[in-house]
Amino acid sequence: MDASDADLVKRALAGDRAAFGLLVERHRSILLRLAQRMLGDPAEAEDMAQEACLHAFLSLSRLRDPERFGAWLYGIAVNLCRLRLRARRSTYALEDWEGGRVARGFTWAEAQPAPEAAYEIRELHAVVLNAIALLPPEQQVVVRLHYLDGLTLTEIGVLAEAPLGTVKARLHRARERLRASLAAELAQEFAERGEHIxxxxxxxxxxxxxxxxxxxxxxxxxxxxxxxxxxxxxxxxxxxxxxxxxxxxxxxxxxxxxxxxxxxxxxxxxxxxxxxxxxxxxxxxxxxxxxxxxxxIQPNELPAKLKGDQSGIEDKGEWVSAPLPDMGLPAHRSTKPEK
Incomplete structure (x- = not known):
């Protein structure tokens, strides 16, 4: 009978390096697929997988739940891949800004949004992140991995060690909570400006x-x-x-x-x-x-409007209230017009 992850972690902490090697081999295939999914490059994925394993080995004593070694290792890999992706986007060639040609009459000021636009974007960003922070922990994880990291629901299920149906249900409940909280928050903001929605x-x-x-x-x-x-x-x-x-x-x-x-x-x-x-x-x-x-409508009418529309859609069995499709997989597309 194969030893459990917890047993191998215990042996590795006691100095058995072969036990850590067994842990790596057990999770290596999923680790590589995850890294390649995020980075899109097999060579970079191999580097990130090796670096994740090194980080895991050096930090093994800080692992709180040895049974969750796999999810912990995948989480390390996700963070490392995110850092690599940020490094990719940190610099851009000017030629890339206009389809491979030198931008004519370009000034650096044109690359920045207007101060008013930048302020509104930051405000909206803060409102959304604050709403996410109020979600239950398991829903926060799904929302952040799916919307902010771009992982598919299947990949999130692997990281969270949860069935795909559970991940979909968590995401659906999170969207319902966010819809309600953001509707109330944005309604108040629009009301203060005297605007309509x-x-x-x-x-x-x-x-x-x-x-x-x-x-x-x-x-x-x-x-x-x-x-x-x-x-x-x-x-x-x-x-x-x-x-x-x-x-x-x-x-x-x-x-x-x-x-x-x-x-x-x-x-x-x-x-x-x-x-x-x-x-x-x-x-x-x-x-x-x-x-x-x-x-x-008036801003204070928005929560009731959304609740009423959502009830009507659910009664008709339309697709709007269905769990989200995986962003990395072909999605079912409705042929109905938008309302």
Whole structure:
């Protein structure tokens, strides 16, 4: 009968290096897959796996629960991979900023957002992170690994040593809590500014992409909208502005204004796609006056509006309330229009 992780940890702490070698071999395959999933490079993944094992060996005495050695080791690897990814993004060649060509008339000031925009982004970031901090610990872990680190639900299940169904349930409950707490928080903030809110239901996947952009986080691999913006840049196509332009039979429609070779063209789009592109292309976002007049609500009405809409969606069995798909795997896409 094979020794348990706890037994091998105890032997390793007593000076049996062969026992630690057995621990490494037992978890090496998952460790490598996890590192390669985050870094996308087999050679780098091998380096990170070895470094994670070294960190684990040197810190083994600080492991509180020897039975959870595997999850502990994977957590070390995730942190090391995150550091490597941050190091990758710390410097950029100027040529990369304009599709491989030297940016014409570039000044460093243009790379920075306006002070007002930067302040609003930091405020929103703080609001979201504070809301996450109020979640139960097991829900915090799932939210951070999925939204901030870009891990799939399957990978989170391996790290948390929990079945996939349990991970999905935790994420679903976390989203419900965040929806309620953020609705109340943002409603108060908008009320203080004397502003109105336009609630629009969008798909879970598109919502994920918006949230990642709003909190200035990126997934380990380029996402669809990031690729679209990069291709537009290479083709010298500029997204000038977007707007939620009309409402027809309770379905919202959006319009993009794009400039191609000096001419501006209008392109129809779903609001979720238009908003995701606008945020990444740093294009202004507008709402048609007639749409605001028909659908905007007071900030203090937002929690009740979301609760009522959610109940109606659940009664109809629509996809909006379903657990999120894995970001790293093909997601089921609904053919229904957005509301």
């Amino acid at each position: 336009l609630p629009i239901w969008i798909g879970p996947h598109e919502g994920d992409m918006l949230k990642l952009q709003l909190v200035e986080k990126s997934a380990p691999r380029p996402l669809t909208y990031d690729l679209m913006v990069r291709l537009l840049d290479l083709a010298h196509v500029t997204v000038e502005r977007v707007a939620v332009s009309r409402l027809h039979e309770e379905v919202f429609y959006a319009t993009l204004w794009v400039r191609v070779e000096g001419k501006t063209h209008e392109v129809d789009a779903r609001p979720s796609d238009a908003l995701n592109l606008a945020l990444r292309a740093k294009a202004p976002i507008f709402v048609a006056a007639e749409v605001m007049d028909a659908q905007a």
